[in-house]
Amino acid sequence: MTDKSQQEQNTESAIKVRKVTDVHSNWSSQGPLQDGKFSYQLILDNGAEEALVMPTAQDAKALRDFFQDADSVYWDTENEVLIFGKIK
Template identity: 35%
Template sequence: MPDGNDAQEQQLERRYKIRQVTDYQASWTERGRGEPGKFTIQLILDKGVDEYIIEANSDDVDVILKLLKRADHAMFDMERKVLMFENLDIGD
């Protein structure tokens, strides 16, 4: 029988499927000659245990890449599709 801490941990794990972003790759794909392309950011989660592809416009890609660079760590909630950043270096 699990103790109180184990039960709480299991309940939180069921509620949130959060993985650490351990690497990422940005890409741009041509859709057709003279047409706007498509930007994606591939998030590598927990050293390859999982991955997620974000499709974003050019403004969002720029911001996301800057946040990934400035954060000590980034986490991704698989269920809620939320990218979270820890300890951002917001200096120059």
């Protein structure tokens, strides 16, 4: 590996907080008469990284509202925490 590519790799691994630039939602069936499961795929820094959040149905609704109402959203990759900017 060249010094430059090693430096780039070190820089990428040093980033602990990334901007959520897109969110994809999903619901999957768990079988007849069973509650389904929700998930949000977080696209970070335009695809530099991705994260998956699997909330309860109640939390999924709250997160949807926060995603919609926040002027920016960040993901702390080390602590797995969503950080919402100013809420409208």
